[in-house]
Amino acid sequence: MTGILLVQLGTPDAPTKAALKPYLRQFLSDPRVIEVPKLIWWPILHGIILRTRPAASAEKYARIWDAKTGSPLMHYTKRQTELLQAHFPDTPVRFGMMIGNPSVEKVVTEMIAAGFDRLIVLPMFPQYSATTFASATDALFKTLLKVRRVPAVRIVPPYYVHPAYLNAVAAVIQDDLAKLAWQPDHLVVSFHGIPQSYSKRGDPYATQVVRTTRALLPRLGLPRDKWTQTYQSRFGKEPWLKPYTDDVLTALAKRGVKRVAVTLPGFTADCLETIDEIGRESREVFEHAGGEHLHNIPCLNDHPKWIEAMAAIVRDEGHGWVK
Numbered sequence: 001m002t003g004i005l006l007v008q009l010g011t012p013d014a015p016t017k018a019a020l021k022p023y024l025r026q027f028l029s030d031p032r033v034i035e036v037p038k039l040i041w042w043p044i045l046h047g048i049i050l051r052t053r054p055a056a057s058a059e060k061y062a063r064i065w066d067a068k069t070g071s072p073l074m075h076y077t078k079r080q081t082e083l084l085q086a087h088f089p090d091t092p093v094r095f096g097m098m099i100g101n102p103s104v105e106k107v108v109t110e111m112i113a114a115g116f117d118r119l120i121v122l123p124m125f126p127q128y129s130a131t132t133f134a135s136a137t138d139a140l141f142k143t144l145l146k147v148r149r150v151p152a153v154r155i156v157p158p159y160y161v162h163p164a165y166l167n168a169v170a171a172v173i174q175d176d177l178a179k180l181a182w183q184p185d186h187l188v189v190s191f192h193g194i195p196q197s198y199s200k201r202g203d204p205y206a207t208q209v210v211r212t213t214r215a216l217l218p219r220l221g222l223p224r225d226k227w228t229q230t231y232q233s234r235f236g237k238e239p240w241l242k243p244y245t246d247d248v249l250t251a252l253a254k255r256g257v258k259r260v261a262v263t264l265p266g267f268t269a270d271c272l273e274t275i276d277e278i279g280r281e282s283r284e285v286f287e288h289a290g291g292e293h294l295h296n297i298p299c300l301n302d303h304p305k306w307i308e309a310m311a312a313i314v315r316d317e318g319h320g321w322v323k
């Protein structure tokens, strides 16, 4: 029996300091995410970061937490799973989280026990970075190391220039801007960053980000001086990929640009980094520098074009395994 498994990053169980501590501990103990040697990193993580960040991050999560549906990342991952299932009536679709619950380990172990002997694994990261994509496959392989009956596995390759993905991103942007009472003077295309040193050591993320942007922009028909591609969510002191989103927003506002829209094609679902970081923190940065309106375009979420795209991407890799 074939199964489809979506692998998403994961989110804390609750927007509280108590729930953030194990979430951040797991996230920031991953050597794919933090490449600092353990002997140096461990005292910093346990002595400083895990004493201060859980409370600060819990406050941010509390702002984006929905009373009914909880974490947006969890909500949209569930929706994507349900909606993708409708495209594959004969192939069960599940999701697992790299950090927190439901863990990849739990879901894959249950799938194997239920008799799945073929898995199509879709990492929910269009651009490959070792910090995300390889961390997702690590979670899978660590689980498979422990089981007796290892299924046949196909891992969907990065889909950063897959036409269905690009068309879905363009459709989300166009549908959303059509609802606005005003039109932006400038489009900021913002991606989560990684440290520059990771790129220098061979992580292909930045190249794939640029290729996504180059393939996306012709679909939107914007002239070259009306958009800028940026990187957000810097963590720690070392330089990350540039230009930083907040620096570009400041420069645009100082240049007299009053209205911007921000699109986030590297995130397949809205989350802390899109709703609170861009929608609140970066908006404040832009307004403080003299800008008037920052519009945060939603992520791919449960847009029908994205669900169709996920189905097309899975079908490409599932040849002979799915109908």
Ligand SMILES: C=CC1=C(C)c2cc3[nH]c(cc4nc(cc5[nH]c(cc1n2)c(C)c5CCC(=O)O)C(CCC(=O)O)=C4C)c(C)c3C=C
Pocket (backbone or CB within 6 Å): 009, 010, 011, 012, 024, 027, 033, 034, 053, 057, 071, 073, 125, 129, 131, 132, 192, 193, 194, 195, 235, 266, 267, 270, 271, 272, 273
């Ligand atoms: C989409 C791609 C992502 C990359 C690349 C990425 C790299 C990366 N992230 C951190 C540190 C943190 N990220 C946090 C949240 C977070 N990151 C992504 C995606 C990517 N990260 C998402 C979707 C989310 C949101 C999850 C949610 O629940 O909404 C956090 C936790 C929140 C916080 O305390 O700020 C941290 C920490 C590093 C260090 C890194 C690459 C080295």
Ligand SMILES: [Fe+2]
Pocket (backbone or CB within 6 Å): 192, 233
């Ligand atoms: Fe992150």
Ligand SMILES: [Fe+2]
Pocket (backbone or CB within 6 Å): 233, 234, 273, 277
């Ligand atoms: Fe962040």
